[in-house]
Amino acid sequence: MKRRWLPSLLCFLGLLLLGSFVFEIALRLVGETRFTWPFIAGVSTSLPFALVPIGGGYSLIRNPVPEEYYQHLAIGTLSGLAFFTVFFGVVGFTLFDAWIPQAGVLRWGVTVGVGNGFLISYLYVRGVSQAVALERTSVHAEEAEDQQRLLRYLNGLLRHEVLNAANAIKGHASLAAEATQNEDVHDRIAVIQRQTDGMTSIIDDVQVLLAVSEDRDELGPVNLTPLLREELRRVEERHCPVVTELQVPGEVYVRGDTLLRRLFSNLFDNAVEHNDSEHPKITVRATRSGETVAVAVEDNGPGFPTDSLGDVFEPLEQMDTTHGMGLAIVTQLAKRYGGSLELIETGDTGSVVTVTLPRASGDTPDSDVSRS
Structure with a gap:
């Protein structure tokens, strides 16, 4: 059974980032720090990235990628998170003295890092998985074509070799029956003829099944x-x-x-x-x-x-x-x-x-x- 740890974790992380927006807005409402244009710009530019892991987790649930790619998604998301967190953490603590704007810059880096990291790794994984699926489809198509060629060969073999041999056996059995008066031999020849008729009937049935399995004619x-x-x-x-x-x-x-x-x-x-x-x-x-x-x-x-x-x-x-x-x-x-x-x-x-x-x-x- 496919595990759902990564989709659930992504959705939780997205909700946590959205919660950080609400928390920071509440701090500005009750504290001395007011809303500024840089803060509004930061919220508006980073909010879409907070929605990316939520949408990504939902997408993985609805259209799951093979589980072997989960590790790549997790590493890509963590790499984006680490890079942007460190970079903007340094920027925030360098440019600001108050902890609220520092937290805002850090939150912006975390949000953009998670969103970018997951989005890039997800697009890469989807591309790889689709390429693998396409290759498998191509291999299956080649195998099906080989199988069709084999079926056509078997059909021809039954029609020209086995069926002709069965008819020849039946014909010679009839000639043998006409050339002898021995009742015991007649009985044995009758068995040969019945078995040959049965074999011919089976060959005919197999030919029909082979024809059914071949490319369908236009109906x-x-x-x-x-x-x-x-x-x-x-x-x-x-x-x-x-x-x-x-x-x-x-x-x-x-x-x-x-x-x-x-x-x-x-x-x-x-x-x-x-x-x-x-x-x-x-x-x-x-x-x-x-x-x-x-x-x-x-x-x-x-x-x-x-x-x-x-x-x-x-x-x-x-x-x-x-x-x-x-x-x-x-x-x-x-x-x-x-x-x-x-x-x-x-x-x-x-x-x-x-x-x-x-x-x-x-x-x-x-x-x-x-x-x-």
């Missing part, structure tokens, strides 16, 4: 209605016999890009792949509200396991790889578009997951577009 309006209709048609083809239903109020536009389609395809696939119902069904409802569009995806599956509810939509790096990457991709893509993902309800009769996305211009007047 634009995307017509959500035909996109949802097409993705539901595709999930029917992949997971027959699944029943789908779409309810959309007219043409709905959201901010997105080419990866938006993948958000919903993964969400729909997840709803079907974990559905052990005899007649699996997905119902998709899109509603507009203010500046957002909410897409609710309802299934009639067994619901999410109780022990995994806490990390259903956790950041990718916190997820167990056994949970798969489908929902991780959906979560990352929702964030990409400035949206959110929420599990509305889950249980033995099914689950409802809602994706909320920012609206874009182009919506048509409400007119239900339904598809079953």
Whole structure:
């Protein structure tokens, strides 16, 4: 926890200097020494310097500098105090015989010394700390650029090397299956093909996550209605016999890009792949509200396991790889578009997951577009 000793000390010192002004004025009011133009000039020229440590302490509280610079601020303030106190102390005792004007000159030196010392050291420290922060930002930017280059390299490696190798393995496995009549060999080849398909699917998911982490393409309006209709048609083809239903109020536009389609395809696939119902069904409802569009995806599956509810939509790096990457991709893509993902309800009769996305211009007047 950052200590606040220096800001508090500065505020106290400023108040003490202001108190010295009040005390000296009171002495002149009750004593024989009257107000003179030199005294008025001294008060008016030194009063702003008494406010400097108060303002400085407040500034350190509101916009703290790193604590390692506190020593520099303290040394700068004490140096200014020592120099001006000694110098004007000698001047005061040399020029005046009475103690009240001597005290006034000494007070002027102390006040100006504290104000000048702190102000100079504060400006120096702020400049150094900003330069250090700028250098750190530059280093972080270079690291981010290096990371982006690495991600692009990995993306290309997966696309051209690993994926091609997986396709080659699958192709040769198919040829081997055609060339043999041995049932045991057929079974082993079938395992190879299933594992290759699984590896290809994982590579595809990783490529999407790499694309999400790369520089974001410029987002634009995307017509959500035909996109949802097409993705539901595709999930029917992949997971027959699944029943789908779409309810959309007219043409709905959201901010997105080419990866938006993948958000919903993964969400729909997840709803079907974990559905052990005899007649699996997905119902998709899109509603507009203010500046957002909410897409609710309802299934009639067994619901999410109780022990995994806490990390259903956790950041990718916190997820167990056994949970798969489908929902991780959906979560990352929702964030990409400035949206959110929420599990509305889950249980033995099914689950409802809602994706909320920012609206874009182009919506048509409400007119239900339904598809079953």
